[in-house]
Amino acid sequence: MSLDWMIQIIQSNWPMFLRGAGWTLVIALTGTIIGSLIGLLAGVVRTIPAPEKGIKKNLLKLINAILTIYIEFFRGTPMIVQAMVIFYGSALAFNFHMNPIIAGIVVVGINTGAYMAEIVRGGIISVDKGQYEAAQAIGMNHVQTMIHVVMPQVIRNILPATGNQFIINIKDTAVLSVISVTELFFQTKTVAGNNFRYFESFFVACIIYFIMTFAITLILRYFERKLEGPDNYTVIGNNLHVETAEDMKKKANKGM
């Protein structure tokens, strides 16, 4: 029976599954964080208003061109191929054998960065122009405007997309098995290779992946609601307390 097999597989291999799931989470999380930082930086640079003349203008143009190439290249090639190229390429070019896990984090980070750069750019564009103008009018420079006014709003706007990216990364770390990163997929393959119960072993992996992604979905939803802030606010000073119709009704009932 398949179910008996699954239980047995879990009982005898749970440390391997757990370790695999652990690495999957670590790589996906650090990769997402690195990618988000790259994305934020790239997004901010790509929205700097172009100076009218001088070296600054050309420098900015050059940086933008490099960023565009980076984004288009990493969005346009499969991560599984990028992993092979970076892992074996670094060995060939610098005669340097990368730790597979480090290589995995680098690949996921760079790849996520390319997607996040576009997400952040969209988030920045979606902030009302009036917000920039008000900050500028108060005397803030571009960096101050970004830090104190625009980015807090951007981060709230892009949080759902970032969470989505994190979930994608948890699933996509499976491709890192090609450079022998010992994440969940790799571990499952090893388990299945020993007991030849491929369906049962991978079904267990399937459930573990789902538990991870669903838990993260719930956690992110909680944070999104938190970031929204309270729906109420307190009016200070009692004389201005506004009573709702319900309040007045309650009071009237009490008096009776």
Added chain:
Amino acid sequence: METIIEIQRLSKSFGSHEVLKDIHFSVEKGEVVTIIGSSGSGKSTLLRCVNLLEKPSGGQIIYNGENILDDRHDIHQYRRKLGMVFQQFNLFNNHDVLNNCMVGQIKVLKRSKEEAEQIARKYLRVVGMENYINAKPRHLSGGQKQRVAIARALSMEPDVMLFDEPTSALDPEMVGEVLKIMKELAGTGLTMLIVTHEMEFAREVSDRVVFMDKGVIAEEGPPEKIFNNPDQERTREFLKRTLKTV
């Protein structure tokens, strides 16, 4: 009288469309100047040029004896001396009412948190919003937002306050509360430059009224003269049109 801002030969084009042509104009210390004119006459653009939200295509803006359109001049330094109130309020959505009035003071003027809070509370009291310091902009009505926006600009203790059609985006019943505060401010000797469609208000508070038409200043003078006995035919026509519809 001491001139705060003097504008000379100012022009502004968007592409081939010339919005402002050869504007000469100045604001004296303590003066309340209103700019009136029909939509598209360039009055908002002129105001936005004064604090460089729009970059003028030509001319000079002299502030305290210096041409701030000079490349060497620090525009951020200049802008903090001007308070701006927008038609669409533009309160910082990520900050509550108190922080809206504090963030500029702390980050731009480098005031301490305590001092900034004290000053912010003072001006929120002036606009009657001190009870709402915890509220986020999305909790407020248009009139309340605009009052906070005025307090935010005042908290920077600017030399000049610029108002860009501050009541145009408000529901009719909220226009009064904002105009009332602006009238009070005008009475305190604050230098104000106001773009408005509220003719009654302009007549009442202004020391000088500037009438703009098709990108030029057609006529300027004391409100009694502009409203009762203008020199120019187009001023007369504009006033006839607007006063009839009000």
